Amino acid sequence: MHILKIIHGYPPEYNAGSEVYSKLIVNQLSKTNKITVFTREENEYQADFNFRYDTFENINFVYVNMPRAKDGYNHQLLNQNFEHLLMQIKPDIAHIGHLNHLSTGIIDELNKAKIPIIFTLHDFWLMCPRGQFLQRNFDGQNIYQLCDFQEDSKCALNCYKMYFSDSEGQKYYTNWVKKRMQITKNIIDKVDLFIAPSKYLMKRFISDFKMPNHKI
DSSP states (O other), X not given: OEEEEEOSOOTTTOOSHXXXXXXXXXXXXXXXXXXXXXXXXXXXXXXXXXXXXXXXXXXXXXXXXXXXXXXXXXXXXXXXHHHHHHHHHOOSXXXXXXXXXXXXXXXXXXXXXXXXXXEEOOSSTTTSTTSSSBOOOSSSSSTTOBOSSOOHHHHHHHHSGGGOSSHHHHHHHHHHHHHHHHHHHHHHXXXXXXXXXXXXXXXXXXXXXXXXXXXX
């Protein structure tokens, strides 16, 4: 089987939880399967969304360059390049670990190519624009307070206020969050199976994000 592993960072360049987890399962799966890892790098001296190819220990790597588009979540040029990649490598299945710093349009391209998708939920990124339900807060005292639920205007005020200083700016970021959340909510119907590493995470996605029980 040819497995396409999609993750927003990969060791040794990135060594947080989902990245290390991805390396461990890729190393194991590569013993009996063909593996292509699609991940990102940040080279400011190369154009955004360029693809670079490499092979290490019989694992194929495709790196997309993402040095500048940090607050985006859907990039048309990346989607187009990813479509061409799928036609080239023809994977049997895709396992997504994280789409932050990549593009939600990757899922649409996988759907168009009729490639089944498994999505491991490493955090709350689909439910929360910042991924962790930790508010930035800008009063200088209540920094990184826990957030109980996602709400567009609250996200704008508590997590994106550094980018605006008036009501028009707040309105812009409220609408930005609203559009972003509509796109991530629609991902539920486009993925074949979600994996939750904990019961708590599973329950939050079912209760707060209306994830169907049979999908997770």
